Ligand SMILES: NC(=O)C1=CN([C@@H]2O[C@H](COP(=O)(O)OP(=O)(O)OC[C@H]3O[C@@H](n4cnc5c(N)ncnc54)[C@H](OP(=O)(O)O)[C@@H]3O)[C@@H](O)[C@H]2O)C=CC1
């Protein structure tokens with residue numbers, strides 16, 4: 001069976017990556033691409049890498065142009081997907097790469113986004129542990145994705161941070177009120193629109209922090225996932241930084257360990273969480289993640305260590321912000337919702353060097 005697909009925000013970085021992955025998906029036919037200022041242009045003129053889709057003409061984004069497809073991907077600026085999604089048929093699988101439907105708490109949405117909350121959809125991070133082990137039945141997020149018709153794709157930083165620490169939180173090995181996340185992202189994370197701090201002369205050969213002091217909008221998203229995994233109240237200190245590379249995120253996540261926790265306990269929890277996962281990997285001991293190794297692929301790689309001097313676990317996790325951090329996770333979640341094998345169309349290896 002082949003599913004007809006429309007992709008909105010098709011001329012942006014996130015939409016473009018969705019199209020790159022879907023062009024290699026054996027059970028998908030992309031028939032419609034939409035955007036805004038570039039409507040009317042042949043896709044091949046704007047995205048010369050997408051050769052198989054070059055003859056599609058970009059249409060204006062509206063419920064009318066997106067209706068009539070089995071699957072619709074929304075890769076629009078924050079706040080733009082809520083109103084469009086509300087007009088799409090119930091039976092269409094709608095996958096939102098933006099933030100509009102990620103948060104359950106309307107107050108957190110209002111605090112960090114300052115607009116009306118569009119609602120909460122099943123969260124598209126299949127490997128995320130969603131209940132503490134002490135409840136006797138640890139669950140993963142993929143169980144909430146089978147057969148659904150709406151999916152909220154996680155933010156790129158929350159993807160790497162939540163994958164990095166959820167196993168230890170679910171196992172009750174970490175103090176959920178003492179979590180520190182510092183992450184470096186490639187510049188594509190900010191989208192394609194020209195911004196002064198992203199000009200080559202500013203961003204290349206330099207690293208810089210931003211959103212410092214608990215103000216970045218991904219903080220409540222991480223706290224939501226960590227809260228589900230631990231079953232306890234959570235507080236996260238998150239500091240993002242911009243790195244001089246086009247793609248990739250390297251997240252360093254640390255948390256205080258509970259007394260009596262050994263490095264073996266930690267390693268056993270992470271291995272149990274990810275041993276059978278096709279896209280999330282704890283590297284062999286002594287090997288540390290690099291962003292290059294996952295560039296263009298849907299894989300997340302991580303390594304952990306116990307720092308006994310301060311009683312903290314240190315986990316580093318690398319993903320491609322546009323692949324596992326957005327489009328790869330979106331396609332993986334689509335596969336689950338449609339009842340396809342989860343890895344369909346996602347067998348790209350990392351592009352090295
Ligand atoms: N970049 C990343 O790493 C990640 C991005 N995301 C999310 O994906 C979404 C898109 O981000 P990204 O691709 O980076 O952004 P870009 O700026 O690269 O692209 C934005 C896209 O949206 C279109 N667009 C802009 N304004 C409107 C509008 N008013 N109505 C309809 N379409 C519009 C643009 O069309 P046109 O060019 O024709 O004007 C373009 O196709 C955002 O919500 C972002 O948060 C999520 C995870 C990671």
Ligand SMILES: CC(=O)N[C@@H](CCC(=O)OP(=O)(O)O)C(=O)O
Nearest residue numbers: 098099155156157185186189190
């Ligand atoms: C480098 C950079 O600017 N990154 C973006 C995150 C991109 C992303 O995942 O976020 P959303 O889908 O939530 O927009 C930022 O910090 O705003």
